[in-house]
Amino acid sequence: MNRLDRIKGCLLGGAVGDALGAPVEFLDWNAIRASFGPQGIVDFAPAYGIKGAITDDTQMMLFTAEGLLRAYVRGSSRGICHVPGVIHHALLRWLMTQDYQPSTHVTLDGWLVKERDLWSRRAPGNTCVSALKASQRFGFFAQNNSKGCGAIMRVAPCAFFGNAFKYAAESARLTHGHPTGYMAAGLFADILQRMTDRQDSLEQALTKSLAEHGGKPGMEETRAILERVLFYFYEGYRPTPERIDELGGGWVAEQALAIGIWCALTATCLEQGMITAVNHSGDSDSTGAIAGQLLGARYGSAAIPARWYQHLEMRQVIEKIARDIERVPRDYLGYAGEFDRAIEAQYPGS
């Protein structure tokens, strides 16, 4: 597997997990079982009138990736760039696709925002919407105390750029002011980066990330729950709907990360891990997205079952973003002073 396989696996795997969980996001386990049988949901079912529909998790992931690419282009061409500020601008473009008006002027250039299928509300999180609506300038941190999972579910693309932990945590903080909300996001991107760039197993990546970042202020809740998950893993406890509910529903960042990691750590294959990650009473699309990103980074995009891959909404857009993440930093630097106008038009540096 090369780096592109892992990047594609991560982003497409996350989107597939999001789409698998979307129909059951607001159902508890009893209701899921009543609707889909004792195995729970194992295939795409209609959500928002579409089979294979992605939700706000994947939409915001795409705009985060766009922001990182635009920041890269700007940094390379002008040598000065505040990365979280550029990601913020991209997230405000997402806000406009949701038919909300930002408090500051937002430029609707670049290719991503012109994808009309993104202009659709998929149960966007209140915290993200209210924080983005309120923000007066790019890069300004959210003035709230939320640690909802609405930040961690979008930061995976930070794993493929330098400073993964920092950019993930700082871009999470644009909407989520509680330290657990943004520090868990930083840790998640750091874990994904170790898996992608160093081919670490998830267990190795998690252990190393905790050793490096686990002692930082604001990491207490995340470290505690992830140490519990590692204990379960070493003891051979496998996640079930009931055990996942005991860990928490995944509505807050550290729980969503813990559920995603537990399901990915114990998975026998990508498909099984993702099914486990969405069948519980909690926030199924976000835990599905997080588990899918981890499993996709580990197994690559070829491991995604065809029956999911073929019906995934926005598949081409997600693949293009993955390819651009892999190639733009290579191609754009390669011109050494001569800038690639096609790349600049797709990712204007603002």
Ligand SMILES: [Mg+2]
């Ligand atoms: Mg969602």
